[in-house]
Amino acid sequence: MLDIFLALFVATILLLGLRRPFIWVLAYLYVDIVAPQKISLALLNNIQLSLIVFLLAVVGWLFFDNKQGTKVSSRQLLMVALLVYCGISTQSAAFPIQAADKWTWVWKSLVFAVFLPLTLRTRLRIEAAALVMVLSAGALIIDGALKTLTGGGGYGALKFFINDNTGLYEGSTLACVSIAIIPLALWLAKDGTIFPADKRTRLFAYALGFAALLIPVGTEARTGLLCAGLLAVLMMRSVKYRWLYVGMLALAAVAVQPLLPSSFSSRMGTIQNNEADQSASTRIEVWKWTLGYAAEHPFGGGFDSFRGNRLLVKTSDDNGNGNTVQTSSTVDQGRAFHSAYFEMLGEQGWPGLLMWLALQISGIVQLESVRRRLRKSKDPRDKRDSDLALALQQGHFVYLLGAAFVGIAYQPFIYMLIGLQIALVQQVRRRTDTSIAVPVRRMVVPGAGPAEAGAL
Numbered sequence: 257m258l259d260i261f262l263a264l265f266v267a268t269i270l271l272l273g274l275r276r277p278f279i280w281v282l283a284y285l286y287v288d289i290v291a292p293q294k295i296s297l298a299l300l301n302n303i304q305l306s307l308i309v310f311l312l313a314v315v316g317w318l319f320f321d322n323k324q325g326t327k328v329s330s331r332q333l334l335m336v337a338l339l340v341y342c343g344i345s346t347q348s349a350a351f352p353i354q355a356a357d358k359w360t361w362v363w364k365s366l367v368f369a370v371f372l373p374l375t376l377r378t379r380l381r382i383e384a385a386a387l388v389m390v391l392s393a394g395a396l397i398i399d400g401a402l403k404t405l406t407g408g409g410g411y412g413a414l415k416f417f418i419n420d421n422t423g424l425y426e427g428s429t430l431a432c433v434s435i436a437i438i439p440l441a442l443w444l445a446k447d448g449t450i451f452p453a454d455k456r457t458r459l460f461a462y463a464l465g466f467a468a469l470l471i472p473v474g475t476e477a478r479t480g481l482l483c484a485g486l487l488a489v490l491m492m493r494s495v496k497y498r499w500l501y502v503g504m505l506a507l508a509a510v511a512v513q514p515l516l517p518s519s520f521s522s523r524m525g526t527i528q529n530n531e532a533d534q535s536a537s538t539r540i541e542v543w544k545w546t547l548g549y550a551a552e553h554p555f556g557g558g559f560d561s562f563r564g565n566r567l568l569v570k571t572s573d574d575n576g577n578g579n580t581v582q583t584s585s586t587v588d589q590g591r592a593f594h595s596a597y598f599e600m601l602g603e604q605g606w607p608g609l610l611m612w613l614a615l616q617i618s619g620i621v622q623l624e625s626v627r628r629r630l631r632k633s634k635d636p637r638d639k640r641d642s643d644l645a646l647a648l649q650q651g652h653f654v655y656l657l658g659a660a661f662v663g664i665a666y667q668p669f670i671y672m673l674i675g676l677q678i679a680l681v682q683q684v685r686r687r688t689d690t691s692i693a694v695p696v697r698r699m700v701v702p703g704a705g706p707a708e709a710g711a712l
Contacts, residue, residue, distance in 0.1 A: 262292045263299040270312065277316025278712045281375050282388045284309045284368065288668055289392035289424060295417050310368065317375050325686065326377070329678050331618055332370045335671075338604075338611045339366040342559075345604055349558020358559040365668040372675030373682065379637070380449070382644075382679050384712060387450055389672055390441050394464050396424055397434050401467035404474030414474045424669060431480025432658030433669055434468035435487050439647035441465060447640045479661045483654045490650045494643075539594040539661070541567040546593060546602040556605030563590045596659035612665060616656060619674060622681045623649040629688060641684055648677050 266287070273280040284306070287293070293305040317323075342362060349355030376382045399416050416425050424430050445461030446453055472480025488505055495501040545565045549557065557564065566589040593599040600609040626645040630638040655670050664670065 259296050259299045262296050266292060266300065266305070270309070273312060273316060276712045277313075277320045278375060278381060278384075280309060280313040280316045281372070282384060284313050285385060285388045285672060286392045288368070288672075289389065290395055290417075291420075291423065291425075294420060306364070310364065313375070314371065317371075321375065322377070323374070326374055327682060329373065329682060331615060331622075331674070331678055332373060334611060334615050334618070335366050335370050335674075338608065338615065339363060339370075341608055341611065342366075342604060345556055345558045345608070350561050351558065351563050354563065355559035361668075362559070362666045365666050365671050368668070369671035369675050372672065373678040376675070376679035377683075379641075379683065381712060382676060382683070383444070383448060383450055385672075385679075386440055386644075386676060387444055387448065389669070389676075390437055390444060390464075393424065393430075393433060393437055393669065394441070394467075396430060397464065397467050397471055400430065400474050401470040404470045423667075427475035428477040428479050428658075428662045429664055429667060431472045431475050431477035432483050432655065432662055432664065433667075434471040435480060435483040436651040436654040436658070436670075436673070438465045438468050438487060439491070439650040441468075443644055443647040447643055479658050482661070483658045486657050487650060487654050490653055494646060538567065538569045538588055538591055541569050541588075542591050542593055543595065543598050546598040550601050550605060554605050556601070556603050556608055559603050561602050562593050565589060565591060567591060593663045595661060596663055596665035599663045599665045615674070616652070619652055619677050620649060623652070623677060626681055626684050629684065637687075641680065644680055645684075648673060648680065652677070 266283070269279060269283045269286070273283065287306050287309050291306075293300040293303065342359070346352075346355045346359045372385070376385055396416050400414055403414060403416075414427060416430075418425065424433060441461045441464050444451070445458045448457065451457050469484060471477075472484060492498050492501060542562065542565060545567060546562075549561070549565075553561075567587070569586050569588055593602055596612075597609070600612045604612075623645045627642050627649075630642040630645075633639065633642075651673060655664075655673070659665065
């Protein structure tokens with residue numbers, strides 16, 4: 257039954273795209289995040305669903321979409337440069353087979369991020385893309401939260417729809433993304449138009465936010481706890497009653513403490529004493545190795561260059577008074593970077609890391625510029641866009657913190673968020689720059705009636 261339902265659901269979406277080709281863009285967001293072809297047991301898992309939907313999205317935009325006024329931003333050009341650079345480094349990678357395997361999905365992540373802003377010409381389209389991303393990731397989040405509440409969590413033990421450890425199905429990655437999309441979910445509940453901003457929408461958004469906070473508990477991902485703490489601080493910028501907000505946070509922290517599993521509390525305790533945890537100690541040794549590797553290979557070693565490391569990991573434990581009672585050391589090799597920053601440095605060298613950092617920092621700066629430009633406006637559209645800029649900025653800050661401890665430099669969901677950022681910045685500039693007059697015409701799709709520029 258599950259196979260049949262998934263197949264019919266995907267087929268329905270693709271058929272709807274015949275009338276509104278932009279739906280194929282939304283379909284790709286869903287397919288790339290949820291990966292229904294992996295959940296399916298037979299009907300979908302034998303076809304290249306992601307590639308098929310991607311090609312449909314591109315064809316729909318090329319032949320049927322209104323491209324008047326479309327511009328390519330500097331961040332899109334930066335992603336193209338990073339794409340080319342990664343392609344070149346793959347040809348001379350230290351581990352060519354593994355590098356070629358990673359390249360098969362990295363290029364799609366970057367190409368779609370460059371392509372997505374070209375299709376998001378209207379506020380309705382931006383909202384639709386944000387909604388599909390939140391609901392698609394929300395499917396995984398709700399599934400994980402329910403299993404956490406029923407005692408199915410644990411480090412490396414929480415399973416989602418499928419027993420997989422890639423993409424958003426990897427625990428630490430989902431913990432980071434779950435916290436990052438909370439501001440976007442709240443924005444949709446407050447300013448969304450596809451689903452009216454009423455009590456039901458707000459209730460769902462709050463419930464989804466609660467479920468997202470349960471993911472770090474269920475996965476016992478220390479990264480998720482740090483991300484939740486950062487978001488709590490960032491949201492002080494937008495709350496109306498800050499002291500009440502701080503008090504409620506403190507009360508919630510005290511109230512939830514007795515309900516947390518002991519394994520979660522023990523694992524979170526290693527944040528302060530990383531030498532007592534072999535995973536944390538190994539991570540630090542990998543980072544040290546990466547710095548030395550970059551000194552010898554300033555242009556990086558290509559994808560999966562971490563496979564060449566060999567580490568001596570030392571751990572120690574104490575009795576709680578600072579006195580070491582036990583030490584041990586192990587030799588490890590081929591350990592992953594466990595950090596997007598060191599992932600970029602080890603794989604693409606200093607040039608790749610600088611391009612990647614420029615892509616991230618420029619997004620933060622542009623979103624802040626949008627907020628400052630619109631903050632004094634009384635126009636409801638400007639207030640809505642300003643709130644969206646803040647939500648995307650908060651989510652991006654959370655990602656940048658999570659990326660310090662998880663190798664998610666090329667995570668497709670994050671590049672989708674970057675695509676939303678670019679589209680929002682371009683739209684605000686078109687609307688507020690009086691020197692730019694973009695003529696608007698109706699978009700006509702073969703076999704369909706005319707649609708206004710603000711429609712899908």
